[in-house]
Amino acid sequence: MKTTIAKVGNYVEQEVTIGAWLANKRSSGKIAFLQLRDGTGFIQGVVVKAEVGEEAFQAAKNLTQESSLYVTGTVRADDRAPSGYELTVTKVEVIHEATDYPITPKEHGTEFLMDHRHLWLRSKRQHAVMKVRNEIIRATYEFFNQNDFAKVDPPILTGSAPEGTTELFATKYFDEDAYLSQSGQLYMEAAAMALGRVFSFGPTFRAEKSKTRRHLIEFWMIEPEMAFVEFDESLEIQEQYVSYLAKSVLENCQLELKTLGRDTEKLEKVQAPFPRISYDDAITFLHEKGFDDIKWGDDFGAPHETAIAEHYDKPVFITHYPTSLKPFYMQPDANREDVVLCADLIAPEGYGEIIGGSERIHSYELLEQRINEHNLSLDTYQWYLDLRKYGSVPHSGFGLGLERTVAWLSGVEHVRESIPFPRLLNRLYP
CATH class of the missing domain: 2.40.50.140 (Nucleic acid-binding proteins)
Incomplete structure (x- = not known):
């Protein structure tokens, strides 16, 4: 047999x-x-x-x-x-019969292993990480299918950028300028106006010259968008989704987690609801922890996020960031014009932000104003404005970074191990 x-x-x-x-x-x-x-x-x-x-x-x-x-x-x-x-x-x-296989059972340096990534994938540890990744993908489809989301595929080549063009890969689209997508969000908003609740799952690209253990040049995003869903309901869906992923990995990847030496007790605590802290309170908290350099209006770096995350034993939402820090499409708080209805979900154990999300602006006039304030082309974004012109509704969405989530749930230190063939600042081989 x-x-x-x-x-x-x-x-x-x-x-x-x-x-x-x-x-x-x-x-x-x-x-x-x-x-x-x-x-x-x-x-x-x-x-x-x-x-x-x-x-x-x-x-x-x-x-x-x-x-x-x-x-x-x-x-x-x-x-x-x-x-x-x-x-x-x-x-x-x-x-x-294989001869002179380069990756022997001894210790090898990171650069050597990355040069031989096509073979390193065969090792027990890398096999385990890829199986965890596969389970997260399987559970993602299962969760959204069970909750009446339709899968929609946004384009990878775009003529504009949802968050500005400074960190995009530019290319020529015949005689026009085009960019590799950094997010499918704007297109997913259009899909949500047609299908109600949608999600995408695909590659995204950031021309960001970062060398940290959290950054990749090419990575995969899960991006849901939901019509008639306001900020608080979106947070509930996010925590339910992440809890579902952790539960699925615990149930279906026991052998892989054991191979990786993952502390599963920490993952067992990943159950909704998740704690929430406002940006204002986060600034106060960081000052109390000795981070005197951070002031209101500054974005958080990895040390700041880690300090906040260490205060909790499960992921934590940081909500209501200053308007100046966030993209043009985020809905302002009705009670405070200087902050927006957004949240970043910070994973425990120093893995950083795994989700960024917000309620989207649904007023045509306000969105037009924001586009002008960000010096963006109204002609380029006219189709996006149309969504607020023909039956606009409150709607929300978020994006989960697959590789950071894989790294966190599997317990590996660097996101380069959480994708089969990582694209890093100085690596395009193999």
Whole structure:
């Protein structure tokens, strides 16, 4: 019976064949232990010389790292094995013998591993991170489908920018200027006026020359937009969504979290509702913590966000930022013109902002005023203004950065490990 490592539990005490690669091996006298992987998981294959014969045993002992093979053997339950199963090997058929595999079981430097990212992905740790990423994506679709959101795909090539063009990659669109999208939000607002509740999931690009462990040049965003949803209701949907992601990862990635050494007790605390602190109170809090350099009207940096996050054991919303700090489309507070109805969701443990969101301006006159104040072209944004001209309604939305969320939930230190092929300030290879 041909199967995969993930499904061997269905064939205990039965003989199966698995297509696999040799991740590692060791031998002691008359027994060889093969660490096998097939993409779905890892399993140990035990080759006993007395059971397979001299020729087959020597073939198993001589296997090289990352050689591909078909392995046939009997599935055994084994409580000591991470997956709970082991394979008693009866036959090994080599498909391709790998030689001089560059990533050996010793320690390697980050730059070396990044240069070999196409191979580093095969390692147990990177495999675990990618499985967590996949679970977050699966749970994202599940959550929004269950809550009556329609998936909509905004364009990647755009003629304008929702947050200004200073950090965009410019290109030519025949004889026009175009940009790689930094957000699908404006288009998602149009979709929400047609479909009510929508979400997008796709790549976004920021030409931001940042080298921090939180930044990528190309990253993936989940961006919901919701008609007839005001600020407070949007926050409730955000915390329900993030709680759903944490719960799904805890339930479906236990082995991966164990491989990564993740403290799951911290993730178990990620349950709605989340604490909320206003920007005003956050400034006061930071002053009390000795951050004398920050003043009202300044944006928060990583140390500020971390200090606030450390005060709580679950994600925290920072709300009502100064109007001057935020993009032109955010709805002002009805009681205070100097702040907007927005919130950043800060993850615990120093992972920073994972969501930015707001209620959007729904007044044509106010949006037109904001576009002028930001020195943007009214002609370029006329289609966006049209949304306020023909049946405008209160509406809200947010964007969740996938890679920061993967890094946080899996517990890896740097976002470069949370995407298959990271694009960093000085890295476009492989």
